[in-house]
Amino acid sequence: MVGIDDVARAAGVSTATVSRALSGRGAVSTATRDRVLSAAGRLGYVVSAAASSLATGRTRAVGVVVPFLDRWFFSTVLAGISDALVRRGYDITLYSVSADAAERRRVFDDHLRRRRIDAVITIALELDAEESVSLRGLGVPIVAIAGPHPLLTTLTVDDLAVGRLATAHLLGLGHRRLAHIGADAVTDAASSVPTLRRRGFEDSLAEAGITQYDVEPADFTIDGGSRAAARLLARDDRPTALFAASDEMAIGAILAARELGLRVPDDVSIIGVDGHELGRWFGLTTVDQFARGQGERAAEAVLSALDGAQPAPGRGTLPFELVDRGSTAAPHD
Amino acid sequence: MVGIDDVARAAGVSTATVSRALSGRGAVSTATRDRVLSAAGRLGYVVSAAASSLATGRTRAVGVVVPFLDRWFFSTVLAGISDALVRRGYDITLYSVSADAAERRRVFDDHLRRRRIDAVITIALELDAEESVSLRGLGVPIVAIAGPHPLLTTLTVDDLAVGRLATAHLLGLGHRRLAHIGADAVTDAASSVPTLRRRGFEDSLAEAGITQYDVEPADFTIDGGSRAAARLLARDDRPTALFAASDEMAIGAILAARELGLRVPDDVSIIGVDGHELGRWFGLTTVDQFARGQGERAAEAVLSALDGAQPAPGRGTLPFELVDRGSTAAPHD
DNA sequence: CTGTTAGCGCGTTCAC
């Protein structure tokens, strides 16, 4: 295992010079730098992360904390983060936190505190107060994507506006009997993403003078969306339009409608949120939130924080856009 | 930032004793251990990964190398790995390698060699000889899931058998005009997963005395599967059954069939491989390979290697199973 | 521009 002194010997310089030549910190003459680089290359020297980090306090790694790995939104954002960080030579350390309280504590109180990372990115993580404090206590830059917590630098789409946009689209087509599939009023936090989307829905309806509507809670999976839609569409006065708070649920709703023999959009209009690649195949109209781009933006934000930039105060705003693929239309009756 | 000597002082012992008490290595009296543990807890002490790793040579992290993050199979396997590793207190360091040669070299020659990880898991990674040697040179346990390289301990389903199973299922239903969607004969390595599945298909047909069949290369996405199926099904003597080497492609094939006005399975039978959750919604018959379980198995394999067990020689075999959901049936004519 | 030196924070001998 070749170390810095092997390189120093091979290049005929001191270890300090090797360190300077390789890290680029500190002045080294071009000639010696070349000697060092070639010696290092020849010997296949790579600095030890542990030793370097012990000496500098930096790790060249960013922690990414996610609640799920195997859902489209999360893995897509993660891919975006990874792209941007790899380009800059950072490693990603992945922390997947489940709902299990003991395991969550272990991640926040132990794993994340091992000084293994220079910064943290969270993806749509709903933190309790303790966890939020624990994160801040790390003393490293933190960027939260779509996390509702006010103590953190947050990068998020305006989910209230997303909800309003989707709803306005349906109202604009002439729908008056609408329903929403998404947040659970009981379990979801008031400032959570699902709740904001639902509130956007409700606010728009209120402004349109519509007070009758249904909200079915669902778990953001195809399966959950399908079951929720089945309940809504089985009624006598079934809604003519559904707004699902995610594309996966919207796709479930389309599938449920089909099973009930309903045509989309002739019998029922359906709109989602996300920009899931699968949406194309279902002709799903949606509010795209450019998940991959969110990851890249977050990565760039932590990188610039690591470069010494001041964190943008408050929340950065991420783009979203209505994509009409045909699953919505004017109601028939 | 509380260090080991803070704990030592608070507990009235030396740092050596704190280290022993917390790591469990070395004998400590119950009384002093309790004092140390309580002091550590009170102060919120967590060992520094860098310092500990520099002193011990161990990092309590496992590197996971993937070619894609945002595809179902990979994120699902990753979730399984994460589950199993978190339970044992290991962190995951994620390395996503694209096809870009320079970037790949950086990952293999720099990132992975920073001594940041105690072991490596690769997921369906096709390594060239140099990369494989580079991995072995790390001197840490390596477990490859579905990687074709013979130099590594590999955990894989018998993809030849998977191909045969799917094909036998179609043959058993009476199909004689079959086509395969999957490996590209030109670009895919002979021992790659896609190629093995295709060979299983071809071998089965040969045994059944069938020499006429089509193979359409596709890129394992819904889109690619759809286009490949469209080409196959547009022909006059179109096949009565399609075997797609992944569920995503099989779903694409189902969608393409629908667009051509063909009924599945009445007009064309379709079978996939994977056990993708979406398959349920399309009534897709498939060979499930239990992706999440593969991740767990791989994690357990590296953990036992880290515990000192000898790596199982050769290849571990992962389970697979035919799941009939109705997208295959006897041919009509 | 380069070398010397003193840690970074911890684990582990080796005495006691």
Next chain:
DNA sequence: GTGAACGCGCTAACAG
């Protein structure tokens, strides 16, 4: 069962 002291491999400060 416990403590003192050294070293893991590297970087930063200081001299020169």
